[in-house]
Amino acid sequence: MSDLAKNTKATLIPVLRYRDAPAAIEWLCQAFGFERHLVVPNDDGTIAHAQLSFGNGMIMLGSVQKKETEFGSLMKQPDEVGGGPTQSTYVVVTDADAAYTRAKAGGARIAMEIRDEDYGGRDFTCHDLEGHLWSFGTYDPW
Numbered sequence: 001m002s003d004l005a006k007n008t009k010a011t012l013i014p015v016l017r018y019r020d021a022p023a024a025i026e027w028l029c030q031a032f033g034f035e036r037h038l039v040v041p042n043d044d045g046t047i048a049h050a051q052l053s054f055g056n057g058m059i060m061l062g063s064v065q066k067k068e069t070e071f072g073s074l075m076k077q078p079d080e081v082g083g084g085p086t087q088s089t090y091v092v093v094t095d096a097d098a099a100y101t102r103a104k105a106g107g108a109r110i111a112m113e114i115r116d117e118d119y120g121g122r123d124f125t126c127h128d129l130e131g132h133l134w135s136f137g138t139y140d141p142w
Contacts, residue, residue: 031103
């Protein structure tokens with residue numbers, strides 16, 4: 001292991017931006033099973049910073065910034081690039097079929113149907129409510 005990596009639960013935490021971050025938080029918890037760890041709202045109802053946990057992993061997210069900031073204008077949203085993905089996150093789950101059923105019931109748009117992979121594991125890929133790409137599967141590279 002790199003001597004720069006801190007000995008903590010997870011050393012990589014994806015960060016996403018959403019146009020309607022409050023709705024995204026609700027949707028990610030309902031459709032994908034994330035849990036709120038920390039949510040810091042701005043006075044105008046947007047989200048300054050949020051942390052959602054999933055097992056020993058986490059994502060951070062916030063509202064798209066209206067002006068150039070450290071991350072704001074550097075990150076393109078799917079609707080700014082013709083609906084194409086601007087990021088992709090892989091989530092390791094114990095039961096891909098249960099995750100698929102939950103995501104589909106929550107309104108996720110399925111991009112790749114659930115299937116068994118040649119390299120092991122079972123997975124599927126879907127888009128969230130703002131078009132970000134997510135994969136869920138049982139393949140554990142560790």
